Amino acid sequence: MNIYIYGIIDFNEEMAEAITGLGGANIYNIPYRDIGALASDLDAPVRNTDEDRVLEHEMALEKIMKNFTILPMRFLTVFDKKDNVISMLNEHYSDFREDLDRLRDKVEFGIKTIWPGAIIRERIENAYRKAQDNLSSSTESPGKSFMKEKFGKYKIDKEFEEEADKCIAIIDDFLNRFVAEKRLEKLKTDNLLLDAAYLVDKEKQGDFKKAFEELKTSPGDLKYLFSGPWPPYNFVTKTNTRHDHE
Amino acid sequence: MSKIVQADAMDAFIEETEKLQKALPNKIDANPQNVEKGLAKLVLTLIELIRKLMEKQAMRRVEAGSLSEEEIERIGETLMKLENKMKELKGIFELKDEDLNLNLGPLGDLM
Numbered sequence: 001m002n003i004y005i006y007g008i009i010d011f012n013e014e015m016a017e018a019i020t021g022l023g024g025a026n027i028y029n030i031p032y033r034d035i036g037a038l039a040s041d042l043d044a045p046v047r048n049t050d051e052d053r054v055l056e057h058e059m060a061l062e063k064i065m066k067n068f069t070i071l072p073m074r075f076l077t078v079f080d081k082k083d084n085v086i087s088m089l090n091e092h093y094s095d096f097r098e099d100l101d102r103l104r105d106k107v108e109f110g111i112k113t114i115w116p117g118a119i120i121r122e123r124i125e126n127a128y129r130k131a132q133d134n135l136s137s138s139t140e141s142p143g144k145s146f147m148k149e150k151f152g153k154y155k156i157d158k159e160f161e162e163e164a165d166k167c168i169a170i171i172d173d174f175l176n177r178f179v180a181e182k183r184l185e186k187l188k189t190d191n192l193l194l195d196a197a198y199l200v201d202k203e204k205q206g207d208f209k210k211a212f213e214e215l216k217t218s219p220g221d222l223k224y225l226f227s228g229p230w231p232p233y234n235f236v237t238k239t240n241t242r243h244d245h246e
Numbered sequence: 247m248s249k250i251v252q253a254d255a256m257d258a259f260i261e262e263t264e265k266l267q268k269a270l271p272n273k274i275d276a277n278p279q280n281v282e283k284g285l286a287k288l289v290l291t292l293i294e295l296i297r298k299l300m301e302k303q304a305m306r307r308v309e310a311g312s313l314s315e316e317e318i319e320r321i322g323e324t325l326m327k328l329e330n331k332m333k334e335l336k337g338i339f340e341l342k343d344e345d346l347n348l349n350l351g352p353l354g355d356l357m
């Protein structure tokens with residue numbers, strides 16, 4: 001019988017509310033000092049492509065986060081016996097303690113933004129080529145021609161990124177007031193301008209949502225995907241807590 | 247606490263997410279039949295990473311004006327030969343540009 005772990009909570013007693021996890025199994029608390037690991041027993045191995053199990057994992061976390069600050073564990077964190085869960089808690093206790101204090105009563109929101117990347121890149125390219133056309137071109141050696149072509153691409157990429165930075169700064173300015181921490185990723189693809197995770201105090205989530213609504217009404221050809229509140233997946237200190245997984 | 251997932255154009259977000267999934271590196275499928283190709287992919291990916299870093303550094307130096315005409319010529323020729331050699335090796339091992347991708351975390355993708 002393996003033990004599946006959902007996350008670490010700031011609580012070391014039995015769970016008052018019955019919450020089910022993977023395969024409908026009951027979730028219980030494995031206490032260690034003043035914290036606990038939320039677990040359920042696992043009869044059969046779980047494959048990492050099993051979508052239903054992913055949803056069960058996420059739904060269990062959502063129920064838990066209503067009443068607790070939780071450090072969510074990665075999907076498929078499995079231990080072969082309780083002693084190993086306790087060892088893991090012992091080994092990472094100070095990290096967990098620190099994260100639980102830092103993330104207390106906070107939730108995560110995700111904001112993805114798409115901009116018309118192809119149109120913007122084309123505009124920058126055209127302006128660059130036009131400027132180059134006006135320069136006198138003498139016969140160049142292959143090495144210099146190669147460098148000229150690469151340099152053009154480099155300058156276009158750089159200007160594209162600078163435009164992205166400006167646009168992200170405007171978006172972030174709307175939301176930043178209500179945020180405890182943030183993780184912003186720029187241009188994962190040419191069109192995906194921003195993939196952001198914002199950590200927000202539970203009390204301030206109304207203000208955060210309102211700020212997002214204001215942002216949406218501001219001019220610009222941007223599309224947004226807003227999601228949350230989530231457990232603070234992107235703000236937990238990464239520790240290698242995996243003991244075994246199927 | 248109610249969960250919200252709202253999007254102006256969900257299809258556009260799905261499309262971009264699919265592009266990202268394609269960009270993620272595949273596992274090296276090392277079996278007796280393709281071990282040579284698997285290793286070539288790994289080695290060429292690392293060479294490509296170093297080549298791109300060299301190229302970027304050269305562009306920064308051109309931009310800063312710290313290279314003489316002769317140096318630009320010499321570096322240009324070196325980078326061009328390196329790029330051509332990489333094309334040749336990719337052809338030999340039947341690898342495409344996207345096969346040599348690496349997710350460099352906050353720095354984005356290599357390719």
